[in-house]
Amino acid sequence: AQSVTQLDSHVSVSEGTPVLLRCNYSSSYSPSLFWYVQHPNKGLQLLLKYTSAATLVKGINGFEAEFKKSETSFHLTKPSAHMSDAAEYFCVVTDLVTGTASKLTFGTGTRLQVTL
Template identity: 90%
Template sequence: AQSVTQLDSHVSVSEGTPVLLRCNYSSSYSPSLFWYVQHPNKGLQLLLKYTSAATLVKGINGFEAEFKKSETSFHLTKPSAHMSDAAEYFCVVSDGVYSSASKIIFGSGTRLSIRP
C-alpha cells in the first residue's frame, strides 16, 4: 500500500532564507513523486515531478527536490524564500505502474508562511 507523510503542517521562514518542506513516502513499486502548490482560492499547480530519471529534480520558481530511496524521502527545498511563495504545498505519490487512479495519494499539506 502507498502512503505519504508530510512531516510539518506549518513552516514559517523569513524572506531570503532557505525553505525545507519534508515528505516521506512508502510504496510497493518504484513510485512517481510530485510536489504541488496551492495558493488561496486557486487550483493546484505542479511544481515538479520525479519519475525515476535524475534523483535531483528542478521545478518552477526555483524549487527543487531530491529523491532519496534509502530514506524514502522527497523533500522540497528552495535556497531563498520569496513572499510570493506563501501557499499550501502537497507531496503526492503515484504507483510507478499506473494501474489505479486511487493510488495517487496526496499528503495532508504543509502551509508555508514567509515573514518579511
C-alpha cells in the same frame, strides 16, 4: 499500498532564507513523486515531479526536490524564500503499474508562511 507523510503542517521562514518542506513516502513499487502548490483561492499547480530519471528534480519558481530511496524521502527545498511562495504545499505519490489506471495519494499538506 502507498502513503505519504508530510512531517510539518506549518513552516514559517523569513524572506530570503532557505525553505525546507519535508516529505516521506511509502510505496510498494517504484514510485512517482510530485509536489503540488495551492495558492489561496487558486487551483493546485504542479511544482515538480520525479519519475525515475534524475534524483534531483528542478521545478518552477526555483524549487527543487531530491529523491532519496534509502531514506524514502522527497523533501522540497528552495535556496531563498520569496513572499509569493506563501501557500500550501502537497507531496504526492503514485504507484503506477504500466497499463493500469492509477490514482495519486496526497499528503496532508504543509502551509508555508513567509515573513519580512
